[in-house]
Amino acid sequence: MILALFSILAALLFAPFLFGVINRTKALFAGRTGQPLLQMYYDLYKLGNKGVVYSHTISWVFRVYPVLALAGMLLVLLLLPQGGHVALLAGPGDLFALAYILALVRFFNVIAALDTGSSFEGMGASREVQFSALAEIAFLLGLCTLACVTGSYSLSGIYTQLSYSAWLAHGAVFLLIAIAFFIVFLAENARIPVDDPNTHLELTMIHEVMILDSSGPDLAFLHYASALKFWILGSLLIGLLFPIHTGYGLIDVAFAWLGLLVLAVSVGIVESIMARLRLLRVPQLLVSASVFSFVALIFLLR
Amino acid sequence: MNVWLSAFLILMVLSNLALLGSSRLGVCIRCVAFQGWLLAFLPFFVHTEGAVYRLLLIALGTLVLKGFVFPALLTRSMQEADVRREVEPFIGYSLSLLFGLVAWLGCHWIAARFPLPTEPGMVLLLSEALFTMYAGFFLIVSRKKALTQVIGYLVLENGIYIIGITLAQNEPLLVEMGILLDVFAAVFIMGITMFHINREFDHIDTDRLSTLKDWDS
Numbered sequence: 001m002i003l004a005l006f007s008i009l010a011a012l013l014f015a016p017f018l019f020g021v022i023n024r025t026k027a028l029f030a031g032r033t034g035q036p037l038l039q040m041y042y043d044l045y046k047l048g049n050k051g052v053v054y055s056h057t058i059s060w061v062f063r064v065y066p067v068l069a070l071a072g073m074l075l076v077l078l079l080l081p082q083g084g085h086v087a088l089l090a091g092p093g094d095l096f097a098l099a100y101i102l103a104l105v106r107f108f109n110v111i112a113a114l115d116t117g118s119s120f121e122g123m124g125a126s127r128e129v130q131f132s133a134l135a136e137i138a139f140l141l142g143l144c145t146l147a148c149v150t151g152s153y154s155l156s157g158i159y160t161q162l163s164y165s166a167w168l169a170h171g172a173v174f175l176l177i178a179i180a181f182f183i184v185f186l187a188e189n190a191r192i193p194v195d196d197p198n199t200h201l202e203l204t205m206i207h208e209v210m211i212l213d214s215s216g217p218d219l220a221f222l223h224y225a226s227a228l229k230f231w232i233l234g235s236l237l238i239g240l241l242f243p244i245h246t247g248y249g250l251i252d253v254a255f256a257w258l259g260l261l262v263l264a265v266s267v268g269i270v271e272s273i274m275a276r277l278r279l280l281r282v283p284q285l286l287v288s289a290s291v292f293s294f295v296a297l298i299f300l301l302r
Numbered sequence: 303m304n305v306w307l308s309a310f311l312i313l314m315v316l317s318n319l320a321l322l323g324s325s326r327l328g329v330c331i332r333c334v335a336f337q338g339w340l341l342a343f344l345p346f347f348v349h350t351e352g353a354v355y356r357l358l359l360i361a362l363g364t365l366v367l368k369g370f371v372f373p374a375l376l377t378r379s380m381q382e383a384d385v386r387r388e389v390e391p392f393i394g395y396s397l398s399l400l401f402g403l404v405a406w407l408g409c410h411w412i413a414a415r416f417p418l419p420t421e422p423g424m425v426l427l428l429s430e431a432l433f434t435m436y437a438g439f440f441l442i443v444s445r446k447k448a449l450t451q452v453i454g455y456l457v458l459e460n461g462i463y464i465i466g467i468t469l470a471q472n473e474p475l476l477v478e479m480g481i482l483l484d485v486f487a488a489v490f491i492m493g494i495t496m497f498h499i500n501r502e503f504d505h506i507d508t509d510r511l512s513t514l515k516d517w518d519s
Binding site: 291 | 305308309311312315316319323395396399403406407410426
C-alpha cells in the first residue's frame with residue numbers, strides 16, 4: 001500500500017527525467033554535450049508560467065483535453081504494478097482497463113486535434129489512429145498471452161507471478177512478447193522508427209503535429225502526460241524483462257527504476273543508430289509486432 | 303519440451319514468416335541460409351542414439367550445401383539478373399503474413415491428426431515441417447520473380463527434409479546424400495536457366511514469360 005503510493009509518487013517525480021537520459025545518450029552518440037539532464041523540468045516550469053492562446057475555431061474539447069490526458073495517465077498509474085508489488089486499484093480485468101484508458105486518452109487527443117481545424121493536425125490524427133489500431137492488436141495479444149501464462153487476469157497478478165523460473169519454463173514466449181512490447185512501446189511513445197520527436201517536418205510528424213496548437217500550461221500538461229505514458233509502457237516492458245523479486249519491496253522498486261533507466265538509454269541508442277522508417281513501412285513494422293505476439297500465444301496454447 | 307527444440311521451432315516459424323513478409327530478395331536469401339544452419343542442427347535434436355559419424359555427415363552436408371553453397375549461388379544469380387526486390391507480388395506482404403499465421407494454425411490442426419509414433423515433440427516438428435512446406439509453396443505461387451520461386455522451392459525442400467529427418471528413423475545415409483545432391487543440381491540448373499531467361503528477355507518475371515517476345519511482329 002505504502003509502497004504502491006511511493007512508486008506512484010516516484011513516477012510523477014522522475015518520469016520527465018527519462019527524456020533527459022534519452023537526449024544525453026543521443027548527444028553522446030553524436031559527440032555533443034547535450035541538454036542538461038533536467039531540461040524537461042525547466043521546460044515544464046517555463047510553459048507553466050506562460051499564458052494560453054486559443055484559436056477562434058475551437059470548442060470545449062480542445063480546452064478539456066490536456067486535463068483529461070493527464071487525468072487518464074494518473075488513473076493508469078493507479079493500475080500499474082511496479083517492481084512486482086500489487087497496484088492500488090488492482091482487480092481482475094484491469095489489463096483491459098489500462099489498455100483502454102490509454103485508448104480513451106488517444107481518442108480525445110485525436111478529436112482535440114481535429115477540433116483545431118488545422119489540416120496538418122488532421123493529417124497527424126489520421127496517422128495516429130492508423131498506427132495505434134495496429135499497435136493495439138500486438139499489445140492486447142501480448143497481455144492476453146501473459147495472462148494465459150500466469151493464469152491471472154489482473155496486471156498485478158500477472159506481474160507478481162513473473163519470475164526467472166517462469167522465464168526458464170516459457171523463455172521463448174516471453175522473449176517474443178518482449179519484442180512485440182518494445183515495438184509497441186516505441187510506436188505509442190512516438191519514438192524513432194515510427195516517429196521522430198525532434199523534427200517538425202509536417203510530412204512525417206505524428207504525435208508532435210497533434211499538439212502544435214497547444215500552448216502554455218496546456219502544452220506542459222501534454223508533455224508531462226507523454227512522459228508518464230513513457231514511464232507506464234516502459235514499466236510494463238521492464239516488469240516482463242527483469243522480474244526481480246527479492247522479497248524487499250523497496251529493492252524491487254529500485255530495480256524497476258534501474259530497468260527504466262536502461263530502457264531510456266537503449267531508446268537513445270536505437271534513435272542514434274536507426275533512421276525513421278518510411279511512413280508506408282510503419283504498418284509493416286506494427287504488423288510484425290502483432291505477428292510476434294500471435295506466435296507467442298499460439299506457441300503457448302498448443 | 304526441450305529448450306533447444308523449442309528455440310529451433312520458434313526460429314523456424316519466424317524465418318518462414320520473414321520469408322513471407324519481406325520484399326527484398328537479399329533478406330529472403332539470408333533467411334534461407336539461416337534455415338539451412340538451423341536444419342544442420344536438427345539431426346542432433348531428434349536422434350539421440352545411433353552412429354555419430356552418420357549424423358555428423360548429414361549435418362555437415364546440410365550446413366555446407368544449404369547454409370553456404372545455395373545462398374552463394376542465389377546471391378550470384380541475383381547480382382547477374384540485377385534484381386534487388388520483388389516489386390509487385392500477386393499477394394501483398396501483410397496479407398501473406400496473415401495467410402501464413404492462419405496456415406500455421408491449420409498445420410497444427412492437421413499434424414495433431416496424423417497417426418504418428420508417439421514421441422514427444424514429434425507432432426510439433428511435423429506441424430513445423432508442414433508449415434515450412436506451405437511457405438515454400440506460397441512463395442512459388444504468389445511471387446513473380448523466378449528467383450523468389452527458386453527460394454520457395456528451397457524452402458519447400460527444407461520442409462521435406464524436416465519430415466525425412468524426424469520420421470524416417472533408419473533412412474540410409476545414401477538416400478539423404480542423394481536428396482541433397484539432387485537439390486544441389488536443381489538449384490544449379492535453375493541458376494543457369496534464370497541467367498538465360500534474363501539474357502533473352504531482360505527480366506525474370508515469370509508471369510510475363512507466357513507472352514512470346516516476337517508476339518506483335
